[in-house]
Amino acid sequence: MSAEAISENSVKSDFWDGVRLSMPVVVASAPFALLFGALAVDNGFSVLEAFLMSATVFGGASQMVGIELFGQHVAPWLIVLSIFAVNFRHVLYSAGIGRRIAHWPLMQQAIGYFVLTDPQFAVAERKAEAGETVGFTWYMGLGLPVYLFWVIESTLGAIFGKLIPDTRALGIDFLLPIYFLGLVMSFRKRPLWLPVVVASATASIIAYKTVGSPWHVSIGALAGVLLAVILPPRHSGVEARP
Amino acid sequence: MSTTLWIIIAASIATYLTRIGGHLVISRFDHIHPRVEAGLNAVPAAVLTTLVAPAALSAGPAEWAALIVAGLVSLRGGLMAMFLAGAAVLILARQFVG
Numbered sequence: 001m002s003a004e005a006i007s008e009n010s011v012k013s014d015f016w017d018g019v020r021l022s023m024p025v026v027v028a029s030a031p032f033a034l035l036f037g038a039l040a041v042d043n044g045f046s047v048l049e050a051f052l053m054s055a056t057v058f059g060g061a062s063q064m065v066g067i068e069l070f071g072q073h074v075a076p077w078l079i080v081l082s083i084f085a086v087n088f089r090h091v092l093y094s095a096g097i098g099r100r101i102a103h104w105p106l107m108q109q110a111i112g113y114f115v116l117t118d119p120q121f122a123v124a125e126r127k128a129e130a131g132e133t134v135g136f137t138w139y140m141g142l143g144l145p146v147y148l149f150w151v152i153e154s155t156l157g158a159i160f161g162k163l164i165p166d167t168r169a170l171g172i173d174f175l176l177p178i179y180f181l182g183l184v185m186s187f188r189k190r191p192l193w194l195p196v197v198v199a200s201a202t203a204s205i206i207a208y209k210t211v212g213s214p215w216h217v218s219i220g221a222l223a224g225v226l227l228a229v230i231l232p233p234r235h236s237g238v239e240a241r242p
Numbered sequence: 243m244s245t246t247l248w249i250i251i252a253a254s255i256a257t258y259l260t261r262i263g264g265h266l267v268i269s270r271f272d273h274i275h276p277r278v279e280a281g282l283n284a285v286p287a288a289v290l291t292t293l294v295a296p297a298a299l300s301a302g303p304a305e306w307a308a309l310i311v312a313g314l315v316s317l318r319g320g321l322m323a324m325f326l327a328g329a330a331v332l333i334l335a336r337q338f339v340g
Contacts, residue, residue: 200287
């Protein structure tokens with residue numbers, strides 16, 4: 001086998017490695033994609049508009065908030081601002097993942113940031129933590145199925161929305177919190193994991209009860225990150241460099 | 243163009259800005275302070291926790307059972323195993339406690 005064939009094979013296996021990791025995400029987000037499509041049409045979107053929003057925004061929770069406000073005839077700028085608020089946590093993801101993908105060509109980075117969702121960030125961080133390089137092929141193997149299924153399923157939801165059965169009995173409204181808990185647990189070997197989780201959980205619950213959603217996400221996250229910044233570096237496992 | 247279309251375009255630009263913004267700010271610095279690096283390392287646990295905690299608090303026994311089992315499985319098994327275990331417990335528990 002020539003060297004070229006070997007490297008082509010490893011690119012292929014990188015891609016499929018990413019696809020394999022995307023499967024729980026595809027399963028967990030499917031109900032929300034269908035639900036988004038159904039709700040969008042219910043709130044006055046056309047099927048084409050529901051499709052466009054999923055294809056260009058690609059952020060489940062923010063899309064739900066957006067169409068909810070749209071249905072209540074809230075001012076357009078306020079809808080956009082709310083979507084921005086729900087998605088604000090990505091600023092932290094973006095700052096974190098930049099260290100892992102800085103070696104990619106600029107165009108690939110631009111595409112990579114477009115598909116930077118919660119699971120995309122968490123799974124890529126896990127790979128980096130294991131000491132492996134986060135390559136573009138692997139990253140897109142992870143992100144592409146999630147994106148394609150999200151767009152296709154929201155469109156299907158928009159077309160066939162009325163046919164969705166009782167989602168509660170099937171438990172699909174609570175699948176994402178379960179998946180996110182798994183991701184939180186997978187970082188438990190990191191320094192300061194427990195203090196950060198406790199700080200974020202406490203702050204997000206207090207903010208949820210007082211300020212309200214969606215700000216509890218940014219406020220809770222900031223509390224955990226600030227704790228890690230404030231604690232002396234010897235606790236956080238990051239050596240002070242001369 | 244319709245208002246809806248403008249909302250979608252503006253929302254997609256705003257969202258892309260959040261996805262690339264943190265990187266654009268951080269990459270302006272040549273040197274990352276150890277404390278900033280410690281903060282960045284805390285990002286996954288900090289953000290993902292906020293997506294679980296309030297949802298767990300406002301849920302009921304069926305959801306709590308699912309989270310506990312999923313949490314225990316995640317100590318040993320992989321992500322897919324813990325996800326399936328949690329989903330199975332949730333669906334079963336909801337048949338009994340609603």
